[in-house]
Amino acid sequence: MIKKKLGMLMLVPVVGVSIFACATASEKAISSEELSYRNVPLTVNTAPPPVEFPKEPPGQSKRFVRAYENAPPMIPHSVEGLLPITKDNNACLGCHMPEVAKDVGATPISPTHFIDFFKLPEGKIVKLENLDPARYNCSQCHAPQAKTKPLVQNNFKPDYRDPNTKQKTKLYKNLLEGVK
Ligand code: HEC
Ligand code: HEC
Numbered sequence: 001m002i003k004k005k006l007g008m009l010m011l012v013p014v015v016g017v018s019i020f021a022c023a024t025a026s027e028k029a030i031s032s033e034e035l036s037y038r039n040v041p042l043t044v045n046t047a048p049p050p051v052e053f054p055k056e057p058p059g060q061s062k063r064f065v066r067a068y069e070n071a072p073p074m075i076p077h078s079v080e081g082l083l084p085i086t087k088d089n090n091a092c093l094g095c096h097m098p099e100v101a102k103d104v105g106a107t108p109i110s111p112t113h114f115i116d117f118f119k120l121p122e123g124k125i126v127k128l129e130n131l132d133p134a135r136y137n138c139s140q141c142h143a144p145q146a147k148t149k150p151l152v153q154n155n156f157k158p159d160y161r162d163p164n165t166k167q168k169t170k171l172y173k174n175l176l177e178g179v180k
Contacts, residue, residue, distance in 0.1 A: 074145035
């Protein structure tokens, strides 16, 4: 009786191993062409397709619709001479700080950039006197949008709960959404 049971137990791992072996053998290897969006092997050095960034200077470009509700807006104007942002020079502030933005027709920096995000988990909205230093490097989150043909079609369709958020952030109004 004991002998018979042992025999059954021995069988289980053997069957398991052979199923696993079959699965790996039937998997198709992926070629390096298939791995690459460029449709050429990864070993071939091809130049990426040329992209055209906006040439219109600030004040003459057209804002883009936000990719989704409360998405960081893409930069619609040329950034020539404005980047890189350094410790001592941030040209973006000269037009986008709330106190000047209206006069130059720029979108004022979002109110969320003047809030201490570390206090949010406590359910508190603590306003800062100055721009949060974590927001100083604008181009870390806001990038110029190039005119390109997508390599892979994106079927994502944003669902704006408020149609105004196609053009404007509303995040500061619902920052504590879902925070208890
Ligand atoms: C000379 C003033 C000026 C400077 C400097 C400037 N901007 Fe702008 N920005 C504008 C104006 C004006 C607009 C609105 C579109 C237009 O009229 O060209 C704008 C639009 C934008 C938008 C889109 C906002 C929206 O509502 O969709 C973003 C993002 C942006 N700028 C980011 C930046 C960043 C980042 C920098 C620094 C690299 C910068 N801007 C420097 C004036 C400026
Ligand atoms: C850490 C990422 C991050 C950095 C850094 C950052 N932003 Fe933003 N920004 C966002 C996001 C996300 C939004 C949209 C949601 C929100 O309002 O916070 C936004 C929104 C904005 C808007 C739209 C405001 C509106 O009314 O619709 C402007 C303009 C803007 N940022 C400018 C700037 C400028 C200028 C800087 C640099 C001084 C900067 N941001 C730095 C992430 C960032």
